Amino acid sequence: MLIGLSQGRGFIPPMSTAFQATVSFTSESNAASGASPTRWPDWMQRLLRPMRPASGGAIDRSTGLYNRAGLFAAARDAIHRRAADAPVGMVVLEFTDLREVYQIYGSAVARKVVARIIRRLKVVQGSRGFTGRTGPSQFTVVLPGSTEENAMKQVQRALGNPARVEFDAGDSEIVLVPHLLVDSAEPGTPAQDLYREMSLELSRIQKNEMRRLHWLTSERERHSRPMKFH
Numbered sequence: 384m385l386i387g388l389s390q391g392r393g394f395i396p397p398m399s400t401a402f403q404a405t406v407s408f409t410s411e412s413n414a415a416s417g418a419s420p421t422r423w424p425d426w427m428q429r430l431l432r433p434m435r436p437a438s439g440g441a442i443d444r445s446t447g448l449y450n451r452a453g454l455f456a457a458a459r460d461a462i463h464r465r466a467a468d469a470p471v472g473m474v475v476l477e478f479t480d481l482r483e484v485y486q487i488y489g490s491a492v493a494r495k496v497v498a499r500i501i502r503r504l505k506v507v508q509g510s511r512g513f514t515g516r517t518g519p520s521q522f523t524v525v526l527p528g529s530t531e532e533n534a535m536k537q538v539q540r541a542l543g544n545p546a547r548v549e550f551d552a553g554d555s556e557i558v559l560v561p562h563l564l565v566d567s568a569e570p571g572t573p574a575q576d577l578y579r580e581m582s583l584e585l586s587r588i589q590k591n592e593m594r595r596l597h598w599l600t601s602e603r604e605r606h607s608r609p610m611k612f613h
Contacts, residue, residue: 443516446501451523454515455575458525461513462574465527471568472529474507474538475581476561477589478520478548484559488552496550496557503548506541517578525574531567538565562589 441453449457462471478500485493501514504522508514512526526534538546550557564585568577 446497446516448501448522449513449515451515451517454513454517454523454525455573455578457513458527458574461511462527465511466570468570469528470530470570471572471574471577472526472531472534472537472565473567473574473577473581474524474526474534474563474565475517475578475585476504476522476524476546476563477518477585478522478559478561479589480559481520484557488557492550492552492557496548496559499550500548500559503541507537509537517582521582523578525578529567531565534567535565538563562592564588 441449441456443450481493481497484496500522504514504524507524511528512524514522514524517523526537542548545560546563547558547560562585564581566577566581
């Protein structure tokens, strides 16, 4: 069971962790430039095998979702056609514990967990939104015409409160609680600009959380050292 939470543009510290969170694989330089990662980590490549052929370079072959470039191209076209004068909602989710799921339960279970994540995000997306894989363990949902409040309602309706993805692994239940941010941009703001800002903020949050976990671990080790007897 893997649990930790950030929600909204304000960060809520993790409630508890069964495993120490892994560092984000999305670099700040990539997030700032908007460039798609050129190579996933080896464990992720073994975990996510192609589900459908790529189409025009816009589809992430591992998940069947849009890749980063395809997501923002599709969102830009939809916003231009239908919601140019409306806000754009966005949800960025980082499932940093997918690596632990892969290591502990194996690739077959981990792939099913990813499929469950995708199904839940499709519910968040609804009939007018778009979902893409924007990092090795990061997913982004763009909701043209949606405010931040409505985007949060979509997240809570699909993932619960706190947001989580649950999977029955037979003799145990896997619970993934992602780090996530929800926000919206004013009409005319490119969705990619909002993503870039949110991704950088999420990266900062994760780094702060890693420092906090490291400090807690150090404190536990310091207080658990055996006493010296003379």
